[in-house]
Amino acid sequence: MSVTSRYKDAWEGFWHEVPGTEPGEVIWDADPTLTAGQHLALYEPHIDAPGLALVDLGCGNGTQTFYLADRFPRVLGVDLSPSAITLARAAAGSADRGETAGATEFRVLDATDKDAVAALHAETGDCNVYMRGVLHQSDPKDRRALVDGIAVLVGDRGRAFVVELAEAAGRRLAGLAQSPDGPPPKLRPVFRHGIVPGAVADSDVADLFTAAGLTVLTGGETPLITTEYERDGSRIELPSLWLVVGRAV
DSSP: OOOOHHHHHHHHHHHHHOOOSOTTSSTTOOOTTTTHHHHHHHHGGGOSOTTSOEEEETOTTSHHHHHHTTTSSOEEEEESOHHHHHHHHHHHTSGGGTHHHHTEEEEEOOTTOHHHHHHHHHHHOSOEEEEESOGGGSOHHHHHHHHHHHHHHHTTTOEEEEEEEOHHHHHHHHHHHTSTTOSOTTTHHHHHTTOOTTOSOHHHHHHHHHHTTOEEEEEEEEEEEEEEEOTTSOEEEEEEEEEEEESOO
16 A cells, blocks of 8 residues: 555645755744654653664654754654655755764655565664654545554564644644634645644544554653744644554563
């Protein structure tokens, strides 16, 4: 199975429009100290094998991937969109990345493609996985295959950290879209390309991983920080759920 063409086209269209490699141009491309850095504090205590490679699944333009490369020996950023990977590789080539860029690799991967995921696992062995906000933006028919792919990547030793927008975030975004001035500027491309954030029921997130043979080891709630602001100047934060999953110990 591979991801639906509608979903693939939506993301390729979205990333193709992003004008450059500067952080913050995309609504969820927040400073990694506010995103991946906060998530690592939740994730790292539950990693049993920190020496494994880390796969940043749905890496986009690589902002979080570079940050993660400071904490793991090998970090591989993968994304469905070739344009996103082009941006990430361009960012890796910038002078200010230093040694962090050398610890990262970026490649196009459809994480619902069983054969492609199996090939990656054969190359890297068991992996730790970081996935931020991918499941809730995927088409319903693709979600089980996506989670099955994560189960393959973590294998017996890896752990996956998953953070997804809560249902309440979907309602919050709908409210922003219906404001008198229209959606905030950085949210407009998301809607224009037919991407529907916050569309997974809260209870379904854990159930999908359980059905894939993984155990939810811990979880909770955390805000997803964006690069967009309210009219009063306050940063928009969206309610999210986080999980650490892996094989039962």
